[in-house]
Amino acid sequence: MARRKAAVIGGGVIGGGWAARFQLMGWDVAVFDPDPEAERKIGEVLDNARRALPGLFDVALPSPGRLVMAGSVAEAVEGADWVQESVPERLELKHKVLAEVQAHTPPGTPVGSSTSGFRPSALQEGAPRPGDIFVAHPFNPVYLLPLVELVGGAATQDALLEHAADILRALGMYPLRIRAEIDAHVADRLLEAVWREALWLVKDGVATTTEIDEAIRMGFGLRWAQMGLFETYRVAGGEAGMRHFIGQFGPALKWPWTRLMDVPELTEELVERIARQSDEQSGHRSIRALERARDENLVGILRALKARDWGAGAVLAEADRHLGPPPVDITRPIETQRRVVPLDWTDYNGHMNEARYLQAFSDATDRLMEIIGCDAAYIAAGGSYFTAETHIRHLDEIRAGEPFRVETRVLHGAGKKMHLFHEMRHGEDGRLLATGEHFLLHVSLETRRASPPAPHVEARLAEIAAAHAELPEPDGVSRAIRRPG
């Protein structure tokens, strides 16, 4: 299949994030931004994205597309399957850019706007083909956060938004269709409410920027990474549920718990106070260091949610299923893993932690089990394999962001017994990083004791074992750690 092409107009933090997301998910990308610094800035976003994004997925991504800086809007949008506008929030500028985009693209080309505030109908005003323009509002960092608010205007066809949503899902994102047009859509209205209240707290000297940030990330921020406002409150209401909760909490709406009826004036003094407090809070780290810390944290949080198939993590798990595992060829060692080392798999030695080698081998074993028919449905029905013995040789190092693959041989597979040998190789130069040898027993999950597998599982395993018996013996089988000296 020919690569698809995205045109990104405006190369700031948001445009750069879009460019990185498209490129790393396999699209060619052309960026136009008149700022002479744009290429350098986008390069920095891409560096961050390359480090963080691929490790969100437990399968191989398509190889990255080609990214070019275009000399004009016309050049950028030529042949584009998606145009994303991320220029500054000035309506007349957006109108000018959108008109230029549509002067050089055929009808039906999706044109998304990253606008935080403008309604799609406002963007569509005076456009050559208003129906092709919609809001696709992402969140920084665009290469990690799944949310995209997708809003159509009066002229937008529903089919175009469906098409756009499919594309966003294939990028590993979460398109949230907003049905009504309002200024600032949904998420930024909530953010704006917090921002106003926080400005009052700083202005009134109640709390510093540090104190407000701790009040968020030590408490409700943790909750909101996995359930939103309403589900959280539903749970807090306990058995009596949402009605009870509103009954309890509702009266507070009448109390003077907020300064929000009023808007603080952004005086020079208030700006100065915030900037100074922010310097005290975060000034000891560069923006670059903060970005990297943020990305490491987000990858860890997203992967923790993915392990539970929940919220933003469920979006990633679905993307894995969409990308699919490598094809199966049983006449050679079977490729059971092809992926990169996620940011959260490294340790104080700066390389993949030893326990993550076993995690990769364990995932490879799971994939082999799936191939022989011991899949989720089979396990739910009460059969599985338990590992009884493991032997790992650590032969070389690998670091976060680097690709690797695991190739698996069935050394023996008959009755309850399965003997596997995994070779982990670097994805670029093929060098052997580790071997994992495993002896497993089929068990009944009810009795927790060894039991024969279902006939179709046993047969498929035996078939692979027979095919692999033809292969030369790998180095390192049945090795033991000897007592030195």
Next chain:
Amino acid sequence: MARRKAAVIGGGVIGGGWAARFQLMGWDVAVFDPDPEAERKIGEVLDNARRALPGLFDVALPSPGRLVMAGSVAEAVEGADWVQESVPERLELKHKVLAEVQAHTPPGTPVGSSTSGFRPSALQEGAPRPGDIFVAHPFNPVYLLPLVELVGGAATQDALLEHAADILRALGMYPLRIRAEIDAHVADRLLEAVWREALWLVKDGVATTTEIDEAIRMGFGLRWAQMGLFETYRVAGGEAGMRHFIGQFGPALKWPWTRLMDVPELTEELVERIARQSDEQSGHRSIRALERARDENLVGILRALKARDWGAGAVLAEADRHLGPPPVDITRPIETQRRVVPLDWTDYNGHMNEARYLQAFSDATDRLMEIIGCDAAYIAAGGSYFTAETHIRHLDEIRAGEPFRVETRVLHGAGKKMHLFHEMRHGEDGRLLATGEHFLLHVSLETRRASPPAPHVEARLAEIAAAHAELPEPDGVSRAIRRPG
């Protein structure tokens, strides 16, 4: 040391959470609540807490204290080192309870109130000893979220708040000292702002409760689990920093991006709409199931942040250091791990995932390295041990929440070589769960090649190896996986 005692007055979700936190961190707890259902409700909170809290820590917690239901406030507070009031938000009720508490406690007993809204000076009005009363406002679930807003009133001595903060830190919590008294303190003002805006969005039919929740947890909720509002915006501002960000985002304050100037009326119709949407969103799961999903997610998020020593995770890491590792006795296998299986260490088979066995052994190796002087400072100076070979025998299962310990023998330790043998045993019945045998080499982190350790490290390792040479040979050393058949 005698156990300390906490009195918890009011046994709802918040009081129950406090009771669980105190008990599981080693305090005796007496709860008073006139509700005949209180004991059952607290039991349910405790069940959840027992499942989730201990696994936040990578070291052993003190054994849980005794929890009793008291027949009166007087009985509950007798001999208490801390009284926590969590009764409904009615000022006259709180005054009555606080007066009764102080009638039965000696001067200087810290009396914290869980109030979400009242200022401490309002609580102190008319109290026998106003100076002992302060706000200690926690966040649900109290046994997982670290935040406690700590606010003193006009009569509060600073020394008492310092003492209270020390106690909260020892409970693994994060006391945030709020310097100014305002209604609803800090975090709930931010929450109230979001709540009001969200009610408008539902009332105006812009978004459903599901859509609002997804707008939060797919986007800024993920950010706020690790950085707050200001640090996030500082980073978003890029190299130009906070001033630039405010310059860009500031004007939006003047735009009609919020309905917050107004307060929605909680009509029966609006309440009904929210309750119905919430049922559609979450009604397919019981509150119990939602609580458990929430707790699993929070444990995963908190542990992800802990691995990066960041935010709420840094609070947990500090608590681990405060609790400290087990003592060292080199005349027998050294206890290098004593902990429970965290909620996020289990897999689809319902038990500790095989890769986590190696994580536990890897942590045990790290502890042994620390004992021989290969600690964080030594590693920062460029020396470390890399694992070259690992052999694990999985002998028995263990499930989330169950305790285990690891005992480590040095089979060989001379020159660059270290040969370790770990035995993992169940913490209750001592049965052997697994053995881990590891061959490691000392390396230079600069050259990434084998190198001799520092003399003090080599000497200490040799000393332990000599002591352990006196012990009987453990079962399973130098075993290999044999090819069956």
